[in-house]
Amino acid sequence: MPARFTEGLTGSCSGNPPQGCRYCDRGSKMVLYITGICRQDCYYCPLSETRKDKDVIYANERPVEGDEWLRTIISEGRRMKALGTGITGGDPMVVPERTALVIRTLKEEFGRKHHIHLYTSGPFDKGLITTMKEAGLDEIRFHPPLFSWTSFRYLENDLDEGDASLTLPYHDLISEAKKMVPAVGLEVPSIIDEEGPGGPSSEGLLELARYACRLKLDFMNINELEASHTNMDIFAEKGYSLVGDSMAVEGSSELAWSVIGQVKKEFPGTRTVFHFCSSVYKDSVQLRNRLKRMANNLKRPYDIVTEDGTFLRGIVVTGDPDGMIAIIREGYGVPDELMEALEDRVLIAPWVLQEIGPSLEEETYLSEVYPTWDGLEVERTPI
Ligand code: SF4
Structure with a gap:
């Protein structure tokens, strides 16, 4: 109790x-x-x-x-x-x-x-x-x-x-x-x-x-x-x-x-x-x-949990997420645990993306999502 x-x-x-x-x-x-x-x-x-x-x-x-x-x-x-x-x-x-x-x-x-x-x-x-x-x-x-x-x-x-x-x-x-x-x-x-x-x-x-x-x-x-x-x-x-x-x-x-x-x-x-x-x-x-x-239980190393209980994440939109992770790892020295490859994007720590985003050619933005099963997006801020 x-x-x-x-x-x-x-x-x-x-x-x-x-x-x-x-x-x-x-x-x-x-x-x-x-x-x-x-x-x-x-x-x-x-x-x-x-x-x-x-x-x-x-x-x-x-x-x-x-x-x-x-x-x-x-x-x-x-x-x-x-x-x-x-x-x-x-x-x-x-x-x-x-x-x-x-x-x-x-x-x-x-x-x-x-x-x-x-x-x-x-x-x-x-x-x-x-x-x-x-x-x-x-x-x-x-x-x-x-x-x-x-x-x-x-x-x-x-x-x-x-x-x-x-x-x-x-x-x-x-x-x-x-x-x-x-x-x-x-x-x-x-x-x-x-x-x-x-x-x-x-x-x-x-x-x-x-x-x-x-x-x-x-x-x-x-x-x-x-x-x-x-x-x-x-x-x-x-x-x-x-x-x-x-x-x-x-x-x-x-x-x-x-x-x-x-x-x-x-x-x-x-x-x-x-x-x-x-x-x-x-x-x-x-x-x-x-x-x-829920957010604190599911949090990954690249997530920030906000005061409202949402996740703040960086997103790099790409057709080759694994290749993009390799580029970021080798070009900027970002450790693997701060990134994850999904089908058409890379999830990345927002504090990292704010630094390197302007130098990437791909579409990048910060995404605030609910920690619920459907991961509903609350807000998107382009970088
Ligand atoms: S009709 Fe709606 S408010 Fe009324 S008892 Fe049923 S579920 Fe509850």
Whole structure:
């Protein structure tokens, strides 16, 4: 378990952050998207067209296909020296056999301490909690559908009014998970109401938070509501605006904090930890730390790892990479470990290329690329 976590995480948490979040915070958790299929149809769903409602698998950004799919997942975990895996979707519980198999395999390959959390929107057969527990699941996060949130007030609350039937399937699953899985919590976005504070979504968020305290859940994660290409139109119809040039929806973070403040007043000393996950934090801390970890693990002697977790490399474009390496070695005394021949180019240390590039006839440039499996280029600077 990582001993430390960033200020960004502790600053947004009302106690010790959930275990799964600590690994994400350090960038040491692989993100495993196990299917795009989901039983819900949330209007705010941020999934892209290539993933939503498609039965596809991605380990981090890497597509996983074919008979060797489990090997591909393991290899991606090794690329980043993953200490844990967060299984998400869609809903992983739509494909329970696949999910259980992958949990078991990850534990076998990376050891018992490899921390695995799973996010689910349910509902699903209660017996499957045992299946996940036996496979080795460490933490489960429930995302009940928005239409059910306000009805959580009728559960475990001595109220005989109202209709708890909407929430009962989730309550049963959450109660069962509490008996079986080491850590159980809720994870939902902070959804603002078109009509302003006090509408059903903000009321619902408060009811969920109260429920988490009454049930003594380990945590409740509240994510900042984020726009994406797929939900942008409906967000515009609802009159949502974005914070600055980010994708975060205005008012979402304020709502989350006001709910957390309210519930902390109502349940002083609650054991449930409330964690607000902002859009900026996800990008600037979680993603960047994961990229940095991957880059430092895969770094070659000719790479510079940038502050953003990308590689900076020199490129010489050539039809004869081996011949070009010989010319650079002999003409400029550059050691072989600072170069590598690819099909149509030579990768070379950027600090070397800056010196010798102007005297080469070939096209030369500095290339900044992600350390991800596809090595996506972020920027190219000609020399
Ligand atoms: S539960 Fe999650 S994956 Fe499913 S539709 Fe809602 S936001 Fe999308």
